[in-house]
Amino acid sequence: MPTPTPSTSRPPATEKLLRVVLDPPRSPALNMALDSALLEGGHPATLRIYSWSPYGLSIGRFQDPETFRAVPGRHQIVQRVTGGGAIYHAEEITFALTVDAARLPASIPDSYNVLHDAIAEALSAVGVQTTRVCCSPGSSPRPTEPWCFADPGPSDLVDPSGKKILGSAQRRIRRPQERILHHGSLVLHSPPQGPRCAAVADQVDPASARPTLTEGMVTAMASALGLAPTPAQLDPSELAAAQGRLEPAAR
Amino acid sequence: MRPNDRKFLKSHEWAKTEDGTATVGISDYAVSHLSDLVFLDLPAVGSEVTAGESFGEIESVKAVSDIYSPVSGEVVAINEDLPDNLDSLASDCFDAGWMIKVKITGESDELMDADAYAKHLETAGD
Numbered sequence: 001m002p003t004p005t006p007s008t009s010r011p012p013a014t015e016k017l018l019r020v021v022l023d024p025p026r027s028p029a030l031n032m033a034l035d036s037a038l039l040e041g042g043h044p045a046t047l048r049i050y051s052w053s054p055y056g057l058s059i060g061r062f063q064d065p066e067t068f069r070a071v072p073g074r075h076q077i078v079q080r081v082t083g084g085g086a087i088y089h090a091e092e093i094t095f096a097l098t099v100d101a102a103r104l105p106a107s108i109p110d111s112y113n114v115l116h117d118a119i120a121e122a123l124s125a126v127g128v129q130t131t132r133v134c135c136s137p138g139s140s141p142r143p144t145e146p147w148c149f150a151d152p153g154p155s156d157l158v159d160p161s162g163k164k165i166l167g168s169a170q171r172r173i174r175r176p177q178e179r180i181l182h183h184g185s186l187v188l189h190s191p192p193q194g195p196r197c198a199a200v201a202d203q204v205d206p207a208s209a210r211p212t213l214t215e216g217m218v219t220a221m222a223s224a225l226g227l228a229p230t231p232a233q234l235d236p237s238e239l240a241a242a243q244g245r246l247e248p249a250a251r
Numbered sequence: 252m253r254p255n256d257r258k259f260l261k262s263h264e265w266a267k268t269e270d271g272t273a274t275v276g277i278s279d280y281a282v283s284h285l286s287d288l289v290f291l292d293l294p295a296v297g298s299e300v301t302a303g304e305s306f307g308e309i310e311s312v313k314a315v316s317d318i319y320s321p322v323s324g325e326v327v328a329i330n331e332d333l334p335d336n337l338d339s340l341a342s343d344c345f346d347a348g349w350m351i352k353v354k355i356t357g358e359s360d361e362l363m364d365a366d367a368y369a370k371h372l373e374t375a376g377d
Contacts, residue, residue: 061308061315062290083290083310108286108314142289153312170314174262175303 015045015100018227020218021234022049028056028076028089033242034234036081038098039171039181041241045099045227048234049214052089057193060084060148060169067146071193082169082183085148091189091206093214095221101178103225108170112155115182118224119166120157122216123186126209128200130157130165149187149197159198186217252365253279254345258321259368260361261375265345266321268355273322276349277309277340280372285311288337293329293350300326300351302359307350318350323357 026034031050038046056076057068060083068077068086075088097115104111113132120130133156145151148167152158157166168184187199188206200206200213222229253259257267263281266273282288290310300306305317306326329351333340340348363371 060310062292062310081315083313083315106284108284108311112313155313172314172316174317175305175319 015103015227017044017230018099018222018225019044019046019232020049020222020229021046021232022214023051023234025051025053027054028052028058028078029246030242031056031094032058032078032080033245034239035096035098035181035183036171037238037242037245038096039081039173039179041238042177043098043238045103045225046097046232047218047221047229048096048098049218050094050096051092052094055088055090055191057086057088059086061171063146073193075193080169080183082171082181084167084169085143085150086146086194087148087167087185088191088193089185090191091187092191093186093188093210093217094183095186095217096181096183097221098179098181099225099227101172101174101180103227104180104182108172109155111170111180111182112168114224115168115184115221116155116157116166118220119184119186119217121220122213123157123165123200125216126200126213127204128165128209128213129160129203131160132157145195147194150195159202161198163196163198165198165200186213253368255365257345258362258364259371260319260321260359261363261371262319264319264321266353266358266362268322268358271355272327273324273353273355273358274349275306275321275351275353276344277318278368279344282341282344282348285309285314285316287312288341291334291337291340291350293334294326296326296329298326300324300353302357303361320353321359321362322353322355324353324355326351327354328352 058080065077149164152164171181189201190199257265259265263278292308300320302323306320307318
């Protein structure tokens with residue numbers, strides 16, 4: 001197969017600021033719609049920190065919701081536009097970064113490493129120890145487990161016992177601009193549904209750590225991207241665009 | 252050396268046109284940056300595609316990416332074996348890794364030949 005032509009530079013990223021939106025709890029469907037809308041709508045670089053009300057179960061783009069109908073509990077099942085496995089969203093810090101692709105390495109694994117290292121730094125600052133999985137030699141790329149947290153893979157953050165504490169996924173678009181959505185769930189308390197995963201609560205008290213941890217994540221990710229974090233709120237038009245994506249029953 | 256018998260989009264798709272039908276796939280550059288391929292979603296035969304718009308999605312480990320159509324028209328064939336044999340896409344993206352065939356009604360005005368695509372990669376890559 002032909003070898004890709006070596007390149008010497010990438011188009012400069014034009015964004016300078018990172019909007020930081022500390023969003024109120026929203027429904028699973030609206031959270032997913034907002035992630036998509038902020039990716040595709042040509043909005044400025046945004047880091048949205050959010051939570052789930054009610055709790056929800058999100059599945060990856062290529063997963064079948066019928067697989068998860070029997071999961072106990074009152075929750076919505078929503079499908080992400082990103083890949084990977086199912087996540088039960090309960091007590092966690094959820095983040096969604098939407099940014100010009102030029103702000104992150106072109107290599108998908110490298111882009112994960114940049115963001116996960118930033119989150120690991122924030123976790124370490126509040127006393128939560130993690131390591132980033134280097135590689136999984138011999139493993140099949142097609143996942144054998146339906147749950148995101150069941151099987152740590154390369155670039156994942158794990159606690160000292162080897163359990164996964166952060167689940168994240170990307171969607172990349174190239175038109176009309178090259179942009180990336182990278183969203184993830186940092187578990188505060190392991191949810192009752194799905195496999196037992198690592199959680200912040202295993203090492204420190206999440207309630208007291210949460211404000212410092214959130215601020216640390218924002219600072220570290222903004223620094224990794226070379227952007228200046230700026231507190232912001234969603235524009236009403238952005239929320240309306242997301243609500244317009246919902247099924248009528250979910251609006 | 253990329254084949255000279257087809258045109259390319261900046262978003263790394265290619266189209267090879269013969270007798271009003273375009274065979275469409277993705278380039279070696281796209282495949283190399285996607286890393287391990289796990290899932291592929293292609294449109295149904297009989298559906299319409301529009302130049303510049305997404306016609307499918309591909310998931311590699313860690314990311315889902317859109318695949319954009321270089322042409323407009325009706326999908327007349329899809330590579331049905333490809334979603335379950337993504338190794339052939341990784342190893343031979345210009346032949347065995349074809350994705351769809353389209354009866355053309357129009358094409359993107361951004362299509363470029365292999366040499367221009369190579370120059371584009373030199374200035375816009377990582």
